[in-house]
Amino acid sequence: MVFELVDYKLEKFITKINRFSLWTGYSKQKNTPVLVKSITHEANITIYKSQLKHEYEILDSLHSLTGVPTAIDFEYNQEGVAIILQDNNMLPLSVYLQNKQLTLSNILSIIIRIADILGNIHQQRILHKNINLNNILINPVDYSVNLIGFDISSKLGTEYQVFVNPNVLEGSLEYISPEQTGRMNTFIDYRSDFYSLGVVFYQLLTGQLPFQSTDAIELVHSHIAKHPIFPTNINSKIPTTISSIVMKLLEKNAAERYQSSYGLKVDIEECLKQIAEKNNVDEFTLGKQDISEQLQIPRKLYGREKEIELLINTFGNINNSSEVTLVLGYSGIGKSSLIQEIYKP
Template identity: 40%
Template sequence: MLVVSDTSYAFPGYRITEQVYSGSKTLVYRGIREQDQKSVVLKLMRNEYPSFAEIAQFRNQYIITKNLDIPGIVKTYSLESYRNSYVLVMEDFGGISLQDWRLEERGKKENKLSLNEFFPIAIKIASTLEGLHRNRIIHKDIKPANILINPTTDEIKLIDFSIATPLPREIQFLTNPNILEGTLAYISPEQTGRMNRGIDYRSDFYSLGVTFFQLLTGQLPFITKDPMELVYSHIAKQPLKVSRINSNIPPILSDIISKLMAKNAEDRYQSASGLKHDLEACQNQWQETGNITPFELGVRDISDRFVIPEKLYGRQSEVETLLAAFKRVTEGATEMILVAGFSGIGQNCCGQ
């Protein structure tokens, strides 16, 4: 288990045993609650004088999770005042992040999962997202660092709801990529604020696709240190198929991950239950035969809510004409295109 030696913080009513995480914004400790000797995890802000926005995010974790009764979500016990901010007290189920577990369990030599390891983890995460989305909550920061596993019991739990939202849909405005909500390597195209699209529960599926991609290949789909290039990649670039990077991955599982990572939310899975069904079908075949025969994806993928598509339908030939002209202009040509028609018939849509 990852242990950081600094235990300089003291919390009244708790006995600190170890520091398990030290980040730029937060610190996480493991300790014992003295009133009942219960093992707990305590999370606090690193900044001694946090901003209002930082405090609001921290309180958001407690407000969203305190009444959730989902097995795959770490239980929150209390939010207590501490110095100039708060300390969040949560259950300690002996978990370690998938990000650390992948390295520690393999002696830092092999950081990708076998299919026998992957399927139980993936199915449990899908079950957790099913419960989360049923409660109309969008996590917005799915990644290996926010998924915990108990190496002994194989329990899987999701953490860090600091930017989660109970809204069915929200808008991300255009902003500097360095201050976007979420983790840039995992955010969906709509989370970049450059897609003119709202963020809904399907944004979590994209981030989950990136997570699955990393767990099975040992690398991220887009590898760059340039924030703007990473934003562009999420919006416009297609990553390599997982099966091309790791030849041990059956093509159908690779297709599931590609579906999760579709650029348009309408082309992704529309429900966690539909994803779970396809993962279970893959797991059953793998356990029975050691092989996975391709099958139609999404046959049980039925959304439980009414979502108005933001994808443009029709105008395909017009869009292709515009894209072809754009490509010629980028290669040095000079052109002008005029879009004609009566008011209200969709010249705007064509121009997008």
């Protein structure tokens, strides 16, 4: 259902992004084109009003960054809620791909641009958390890119995803990182966005998602325990080195992914250079210039192997009976971290 905005007129529906709708429109006063991300009273307005307001505030704080559209306005009434964005003659990558195909060089250039934007966002201490084809806007002429979808973004720090039903996890299940599932006993940091970017990269190259299922539990299990098919095995025209870059982004352990957007860019730029020179990509060592953008302290538990084994065995032996296990220790000694080890696959 479309609702009337005070200062803007909706023109053309573009696509649905989860519970949100994306429209083209224009300012009634200035007659300038805008993008409108909205939701109507068909959904829970209270929850989604908060999310759209959050996105507006995040975009406003990032207004000086290239690749982030300017947030112009925020409107709310009894019929719905919307944020108004600057229209940069772009459309969601998911919509673009319905009628167009990208060359390998185009794909690599797009991934470089997204990595650039993510690097700048992460420097502002923002974690996107919802990188997917709907939230990547592309200009069909020059392939410039913008990111939207900051409604669940958060400040970088020590965010921890608790164990919840997969159907209520934040983000798009096909694209979320293993740590976003709440089943890895680790904090979420900027490398979570690199995993989601890896899913996008995989999809652009192969035409399919790394893991395909309509079952939420199966998707979560795949992200934390299964390895996707090597892209070159799906399409033999994809150079092995490029497939290896994708698989590095899709590592289950964040410490084994790329640690910086710069390191990723350098490797993809080398691939682009070789394609331009000889229409092929030789194998080379990945991550030579990949230096972590932040000091990362390993989250691994040390010296608790016996306790972890006891907990896992106790948990595994429960059938139809009930059993209580007490974990004792001083405050701050690591009881919660120990218990959360049983969430791991």
